[in-house]
């Protein structure tokens with residue numbers, strides 16, 4: 001399947017910056033762009049590059065309250081204090097910087113919905129912890145929910161799927177979309193028993209009319225690629241095929257990587273190729289290729305850039321050679337002050353012993369079974 005893929009990027013994305021000691025480092029976005037450029041992927045005739053714009057107040061109001069937006073604007077002027085209990089510090093220009101991340105996701109969605117590209121990627125998006133009237137977990141405005149509401153409003157879309165792959169549960173998005181049966185949300189993450197935000201259990205299935213349309217797949221610490229992909233394959237394709245969305249939105253956080261400093265899953269860059277390839281194929285199968293990919297977590301810039309370069313080139317159908325261009329390695333070393341990996345593939349990964357493997361496998365089996373029992377009948381899927 002040939003590609004036709006838009007990349008949303010501007011160095012303005014780097015203004016979403018909580019300061020030098022904060023774990024979310026905007027340089028990861030520039031490093032992703034630089035890596036795609038140095039590998040030649042961006043020279044491909046099927047790739048187009050688009051500038052983001054700031055989301056308008058009208059667009060932010062699709063999800064957020066007027067009072068909250070005013071509050072963020074006030075923080076944006078002073079640049080002092082925290083927007084939440086301590087994860088999300090204010091800085092001067094925080095309103096404009098977040099509105100740019102949200103606008104980038106809207107630009108990606110418009111491209112896909114208007115046919116300017118079949119697939120589009122906004123690496124600055126994926127801010128899934130922001131709620132209707134509050135910031136949380138490094139997220140100020142929820143670009144995912146705003147983009148989904150924008151698609152519903154402007155393109156008369158009746159059914160939309162959201163796949164959230166970030167290692168953290170997307171609690172903000174869930175809060176906003178919880179009673180909407182027109183959005184099927186499938187959220188794979190490290191179990192809330194072990195990780196922020198402590199939610200996203202299998203019994204959280206949506207409310208009211210939305211019941212049955214919110215699928216949470218919590219995974220135990222140390223879950224490796226084969227276990228993760230088994231859970232994905234057993235649950236995600238059948239649900240997408242049954243629901244038949246008209247477009248797929250995908251939060252592609254890569255803090256699931258084994259080397260990520262903030263969480264404990266054990267995926268590799270190869271897992272991201274597998275996931276991107278599967279979701280890209282399903283998008284072509286069920287919704288004419290309409291596939292909007294957003295960023296998300298990922299706290300080692302050199303891994304995030306490698307992961308997202310793989311995701312983008314996979315979706316576009318471009319094969320990357322494993323060796324990373326020397327120019328990028330030099331660029332990267334300069335900003336992260338250590339040697340980045342020299343290949344796209346991971347040359348080592350976290351190993352687990354047999355007892356750990358057995359415990360993880362059993363926990364995941366149980367989760368898969370619970371979700372199938374709870375949700376497959378609602379969607380008319382035979383087990």
Ligand SMILES: [Zn+2]
Nearest residue numbers: 001002003289
């Ligand atoms: Zn395609």
Ligand SMILES: [Zn+2]
Nearest residue numbers: 166168255297
């Ligand atoms: Zn995360």
